[in-house]
Amino acid sequence: MIYISVISALLAVIFLIRYYLVKKEMKSITKQLENYNYHNTEKKVDITFFDKDIEALSVGVNRQIDLIVQANADKRRTEMELKQAVANISHDIRTPLTSIFGYIQLLEAKDVTPEEREEYVAIIKDRTKRLQVLLNDFFELSIIESVDHYLKLETIKMNNVVSEVLMEFYDQFTERDLKPIIMLPKEKISIIADESAVKRVMENLINNAIKHASGNVSISLVQGDSKVIMTISNDANQLDRNDLDMLFNRFYTADQTRSSQGTGLGLSIAKGLMQKMNGNLIAEYKESKLIMKCEWKMQ
Template sequence: MRKTLYSKIATFFIIILIIITTITGGMLYFFLGNFVTQEKERSLNSAGDSINIMLKNYTEKINDPVMTQTLQNYLLSYFLGNLELIGDNVEATIWVVSKNGDIVILVNEKYLDNSVMAKLRDVTGNLRLPDKRQYEKVMKEGQYVKETGDFYGLFKDTNVSWLTIEKPYSYNEEIQGAIYLSIRVPEINNARTNVFKFYIISISIAILVSALLVYIFSLKITKPLKLINNAAREIANGEFSKRLDISSEDEIGQLAESFNHMAVALENLEEMRRGFIANVSHELRTPMTSIHGFIEGILDGTIPPEREREYLSIVSDETKRLSRLTNDLLDLARMESGEMKLTFVTFDINELIRRCIIKLENQIVTKNIQIEANFHEEAAHVYADKDSIERVVLNLLHNAVKFVQDGGQIIIETEMSKGKVMVSVKDNGAGIDSEEIGLIWDRFYKSDKSRGKDKSGTGLGLAIVKNIINEHGQEIRVESEIGKGTVFYFTLNPAKEDNENNM
């Protein structure tokens, strides 16, 4: 059976609730028992004090010489009636015992079993305490005594524990006897049991209400999680357009928002993958078709022998283009996976730019392009990977040469800006449309839709440039305007000694 989130949450909360209530109930039961016992003892003690006062008043009045027998009988009846009221009020048996253990007065014997009454009667039928230990202590010491248990065997046959308090009674500063109040301990515990029953009932209701609240609470959690789970299944099946509409400000809402961002990223990645495959297929198909067609033409004689060299030269250019495309793809893959290792050294960026211009000299001369190099200092030492930065400069220069018109102008500048060496490559070519500027860094994107006369490009140059600059932790940006030209800017860290001199 699969465990649901609701069952786990409900089980967890109910177990915690049971543990808490068990500990609380145990402590409540223990302390409530002590509290009830102490309260009962206090009420018996108070009743004993009241009886003591009543007994003194009664003794004083019946010892009055003018007291008649009729009045004595009335006082005795009144005294016994009050004792019975007190006994009913505290639910206890009350007896007044003389110094030698005789029971002078017994009130509320209804609370005593027959077995107890049988032990209290001696052979003559009089009531007295059968064991000296039951009255010697209070009579000799004249102090309050509390006994809990079977009271030296008197209550043994009742099979329950009893609480008995003994209050000495004195008259004319001499102990005349003692007042006893006895109550069953289970009777005391009845109050605790009743309170605890209400506690158990309230806990049971609390558990049921908690289970209902946990169910409602779990629905608020599980419902969006089910939506996220279903959406994840659809995305796993290729439905990248799936989005979640969960307007929650808690962690679930944050998860849904992150999920939607992930879905957008996956959709973009899928579109990029499809575009990448389409672009690679196109870039590979075009030169391979040319190579295949020219080779077939040479083999079947369609191309005359005197022109074979011309077409083989085209085949050679196409194979070189395929080689460049393959190398660029491998380099870009290494960059994006973080496998490209940079070797940082100190070198003169101005000197590197001069060498790059020399490498492109043939193309520059062919198009009669005017090159202008403006360097803020004769030497500008930077700390970077020399080979990869040379690739950046060559790519940007090659793009400028490619898109500038015959007789155009290219300006290369280096300067210090905000503690960085800023390199810019500017041309006065056709420029880039504002809608295309954000796309030029994408793989295989070419702003020259017609491809022009120069078809040697792979469409990966600026993507590689972007990755190289990012790997250096630097910035690259572009500004362009249709009909006026384009300028690329990128930054490099200056060499440490140069940086210290400029501070």
């Protein structure tokens, strides 16, 4: 009987000690969370009393802290991107508008000659077209990024699509004195995609290659074991490797002068369309060449 009483007393003491330590540890965790929430410290929760349940709790709390830190970082990055996008939009809209207004004022002058009038009208048309391209690209990007925007995915023959798009760029290749190196397989290659979206992706990538190529442009289509890959590459000696990760950002241009060469939306639109088609668009830089790869999974 005495033995049982001693055992019971020992168990009660152990329980009370454990209870005291658990309560102390819980208060410590609460205090640490308060300090973290009030920005008194950036330190995450640590424990001194090792119990598997308390340890699991601290791991869960620290994981949540990591998620909050990441969410805040993403929020700040998104806010910065939005501010930069608004600034770029304002710049790109204001520049042609200011030019258009200036030349309209010149047209209103009484002493303007017919030759000057013709020149001013041509410039106004050019600036207006640039403004139209910008607004169309911005509208298209907003549509693509909408969760309610769906593409019509169906079986399309890539050989035909690539050939059709390349024919549209014959004049542009000639104007730039570029000879495209085209490598299309004899066997027919099909993918599940939206035909108009695929053409838009190709147009944007080829446009980008023609505008910035310092040498020839290569276009190839291959079918691998599990993917269909379309590659568009061009010499890009002026490209910095640091630009590579930024190419698909909205309004980003490797040419920081932001000239009339483009709005900086084309590659972002192409990336968005590829994602909508369950495909992937990646950029690589090898041996002074910019390589754009469009990948679709096999049917």
